[in-house]
Amino acid sequence: xxxxxxxxxxxxxxxxxxxxxxxxxxxxxxxxxxxxxxxxxxxxxxxxxxxxxxxxxxxxxxxxxxxxxxxxxxxxxxxxxxxxxxxxxxxxxxxxxxxxxxxxxxxxxxxxxxxxxxxxxxxxxxxxxxxxxxxxxxxxxxxxxxxxxxxxxxxxxxxxxxxxxxxxxxxxxxxxxxxxxxxxxxxxxxxxxxxxxxxxxxxxxxxxxxxxxxxxxxxxxxxxxxxxxxxxxxxxxxxxxxxxxxxxxxxxxxxxxxxxxx
Numbered sequence: 738x739x740x741x742x743x744x745x746x747x748x749x750x751x752x753x754x755x756x757x758x759x760x761x762x763x764x765x766x767x768x769x770x771x772x773x774x775x776x777x778x779x780x781x782x783x784x785x786x787x788x789x790x791x792x793x794x795x796x797x798x799x800x801x802x803x804x805x806x807x808x809x810x811x812x813x814x815x816x817x818x819x820x821x822x823x824x825x826x827x828x829x830x831x832x833x834x835x836x837x838x839x840x841x842x843x844x845x846x847x848x849x850x851x852x853x854x855x856x857x858x859x860x861x862x863x864x865x866x867x868x869x870x871x872x873x874x875x876x877x878x879x880x881x882x883x884x885x886x887x888x889x890x891x892x893x894x895x896x897x898x899x900x901x902x903x904x905x906x907x908x909x910x911x912x913x914x915x916x917x918x919x920x921x922x923x924x925x926x927x928x929x930x931x932x933x934x935x936x937x938x939x940x941x942x943x944x945x946x947x948x949x950x951x952x953x954x955x956x957x958x959x960x961x962x963x964x965x966x967x968x969x970x971x972x973x974x975x976x977x978x979x980x981x982x983x984x985x986x987x988x989x990x991x992x993x994x995x996x997x998x999x
Contacts, residue, residue: 743843749933753935754933776856777850781827782811782862783837783865784866784889795810795886797809807952808921809923812830813860838871844863845865851926891914899911901946
C-alpha cells in the first residue's frame, strides 16, 4: 500500500529540512564532551490539518515533573532499548503521553540530532504528517497536563510572537498561544521550522519579555542553570516528583483535562 500523499503546504518544509544542520535550529549547537555519548531521546513534530487549517500537536508537561515541569513541548521522551530508532521512540512516547495512533501518522523526515548540555540529552526531532487524525488527550496526568492542536496561523501571528528571557538570562523566541507561553527548546525549533517552511511573518524581535514567575520557578526546580534553550526533551520515569514535592497551582488543583478532537 502506498503512503498517504503529503499536502502541498507541507512539501516545502520536508524539502527544506533535508539539508539542515543543528546550527539551523539552535543558536549554539554544542556537541557532547569527548567520551560522553549523551542520553538519546526523540520528539514528534506532528503537523495535521484541522478546522483552522494546518496545525501542530503540542503538550504541556505536568507540574510535578522534576525536569521541564509545566513547560509546553512536543510529545516525546528518552529512548528505550526496544525502540526502533528515534522514530520508534517518538511514536511510542506520543502514544503513551496523548494516546496517538501511529497508524494515522506518516513520518516524513528526521531533523538533525540536537545536544542539550544541562540534561545531557541528544534529541532527534521527528517530523510527521498526521494524515488520519483521531482524538488525542492526556493519558497520564502525572506526565502531561494538557494537549493542544495549535494552528500554524496562530503561531505565525506577529501578535503572538516575542522573545522571552529564561532563568539563565538568555532571551529566545517564544509564542503566546492557547493560554501557554511556548519557549526554550520547543520554541527555538518551532521558530526555525516555520522559517524553513516559508510560513513565518515578520514580528517585533525587540519585544523582550520576562518568563512568567511561576514558569520560571518551575523551570529551575531540579534543573541545572545556564540552559540557553530550556530543553523540553521529555521526562523519564525517575523525573516524576513525589506528591509532597509538587508546587500547588493558583486556586488549587486544575480541572481534569479534556480530549482534543480530530
